[in-house]
Amino acid sequence: MDANIARAWLTFSAPVAAAQVAGRPLVALESTIIAHGMPYPQNVRTAREVEALIRERGAEPATIAVIDGRIRIGLSDDELELIGRSEGVQKVSRRDLPAALTGGGLGATTVAGTMICAALAGIEVFVTGGIGGVHRGAPETFDISADLQELAKTSVAVVCAGAKSILDIGLTLEYLETHGVPVLSCEQDNFAAFYTRDSGFPADFRLDDPAEQARFIRTKWDLGLAGGVVLSTPVPQAAEMPREEIDRWTRQALDDAAAQGITGKAVTPFVLARIKALTGGRSLATNIALIRHNAEVGARLAVALAGR
Ligand code: PSU
Ligand code: MN
Numbered sequence: 001m002d003a004n005i006a007r008a009w010l011t012f013s014a015p016v017a018a019a020q021v022a023g024r025p026l027v028a029l030e031s032t033i034i035a036h037g038m039p040y041p042q043n044v045r046t047a048r049e050v051e052a053l054i055r056e057r058g059a060e061p062a063t064i065a066v067i068d069g070r071i072r073i074g075l076s077d078d079e080l081e082l083i084g085r086s087e088g089v090q091k092v093s094r095r096d097l098p099a100a101l102t103g104g105g106l107g108a109t110t111v112a113g114t115m116i117c118a119a120l121a122g123i124e125v126f127v128t129g130g131i132g133g134v135h136r137g138a139p140e141t142f143d144i145s146a147d148l149q150e151l152a153k154t155s156v157a158v159v160c161a162g163a164k165s166i167l168d169i170g171l172t173l174e175y176l177e178t179h180g181v182p183v184l185s186c187e188q189d190n191f192a193a194f195y196t197r198d199s200g201f202p203a204d205f206r207l208d209d210p211a212e213q214a215r216f217i218r219t220k221w222d223l224g225l226a227g228g229v230v231l232s233t234p235v236p237q238a239a240e241m242p243r244e245e246i247d248r249w250t251r252q253a254l255d256d257a258a259a260q261g262i263t264g265k266a267v268t269p270f271v272l273a274r275i276k277a278l279t280g281g282r283s284l285a286t287n288i289a290l291i292r293h294n295a296e297v298g299a300r301l302a303v304a305l306a307g308r
Contacts, residue, residue, distance in 0.1 A: 006120050009101060013074025019060035020122070025302035027054050027295070028073075028118035028126040028156070031065040034080065035089040035108035036269040037129060038287060039276070044084035046288050048077065050127070050295045057299035059125075059306075064117045066092055066100045066107030073121045083108060091265055093146045111158065112150035115228065119154050124217075124305055126156050127298035129291050130194040131230065132268065133163045133172030136254060143267060144175065151228035152179035157217050157305070159298035161290040162192030162199055162232045165250050166271045169199045176230065177204075182220065183230045184213060186297060195241040195286050197234035210297075214304035233297045239289030241282070249278040 012020070019026055029050060034043045051061040062074045065083050072079070083089060083106060092100045092107040094116060100107035109117060111131050118126050132145025145167075151158065163172055173191060176183055185191060185203030193199035207213045217229050234240075253274035262270045276283055 003120070009071050010117070010121055011070045011072050012121070013062070013072070013076065016060055016062045016074035023306070025059040025299075025306035026123045026125070027059045027061050027298050027302045028114055028121070028123045029061055029063040030111060030114040030126070030128050031063060031075075031083050031108040032091055032110045032113070033129050033291070034063075034084050035086075035106075036091055037272055038284065040085045042284060042288065044081050046291060047080050047084065050291055053292060053295045054127075054299045057296060057303065059299040059302040062118075062121070062123060064109050064114045064121075066090075066097075066109065069101050069104050071101070071117050071120070073117065073123075082106065091269065093265070094150060095146065096265075111147040112145070115147075115150045115154045115156045115158065118156050124155075124157060125159065125298055125302040127159045127291075127294050129161060129287060129294065130164050131158060131160050131162075133167035133169065134175050135267065136166070136168045138168065138171065141263075143263075145268075148172070148175050148179065148181075151176065151181045151230065153227055155221055155226050155228065157213075157229045157231060157301065159231045159233065159294050159301060160192075161194050161235050161294055164194040164272075165196070165199070165247065166254060166268070166275075169193060169201055173201055179227070180225070181228055181230060182216070183232065184216065185232045186213070188234055192232045192234040194290065195235065195246045195283060196243045197237070197240055203232055210300040210304040213301050214308050217301075217305065218308045231297065231301065233294060235286060235290035236293050239286050241279075241286050245279075246275075246283070249275050249283075252278055
């Protein structure tokens with residue numbers, strides 16, 4: 001790959017370009033969570049709040065999306081609004097990126113899509129809500145998120161609240177191990193489960209201190225071990241959902257998806273929307289709280305990494 005040819009597809013916002021010139025820490029943010037993960041207008045409000053939290057901690061946020069045939073690194077408030085309220089925004093993972101760029105229109109990047117663009121832009125830290133993973137029933141459906149393959153090869157640190165229990169978290173961690181992706185946890189020993197703090201599965205390493213996290217990640221990349229690192233951090237206690245309740249609604253949502261024959265890239269957005277409806281919107285408050293927390297953890301990591 002010729003990095004210069006690839007970078008010709010990127011358009012940087014003025015604040016992100018200025019931060020990069022000044023050598024200030026940057027934090028990438030995804031846009032699928034805005035377009036397909038949360039309803040309007042809470043999605044746009046949350047996206048702006050998350051950007052502000054990152055700035056307050058001394059890093060520059062770079063929300064990534066595809067707009068009119070360009071990979072945009074850093075969006076204005078109006079562009080966040082456009083992604084958040086438009087109908088028919090494409091969901092852009094690795095497979096979809098060429099079509100999204102040549103076809104025009106709006107594209108919201110997934111974890112995998114955002115990692116690709118962040119790496120091209122030279123951004124090392126990326127904050128999301130939850131990563132995709134191995135779906136329950138994957139032994140029959142083969143439904144394994146492209147996020148996991150991306151983590152295996154693209155060198156970006158991904159800060160998340162673990163993975164949703166719509167996934168098989170045990171198999172997701174096995175897959176990451178097979179592909180050499182380290183799973184770090186902070187604030188607790190176990191990998192987080194998005195709406196709830198504890199997935200019941202241990203992370204590989206617990207590193208609470210951003211300087212230690214940065215040292216681990218830098219060492220991996222210094223050794224030439226390309227690929228991502230997952231940093232899991234649990235939703236704040238006060239915003240956690242009762243586990244029995246979320247498990248019940250998750251099973252219901254997965255049954256509904258199967259009954260309606262939902263497949264492929266439509267599965268995750270369908271199930272997320274269904275859970276939101278089944279919880280009467282209460283899952284949204286948890287979702288917002290965990291993303292805000294992830295942003296704080298990610299900004300501290302970006303600041304620490306920039307010093308190494
Ligand atoms: N998990 C969530 N919220 C999300 C997503 C995942 O809790 O919004 C989004 C992310 O953008 C992730 C994508 O990369 O869904 C995974 O989709 P799939 O399972 O189709 O790979
Ligand atoms: Mn899938």
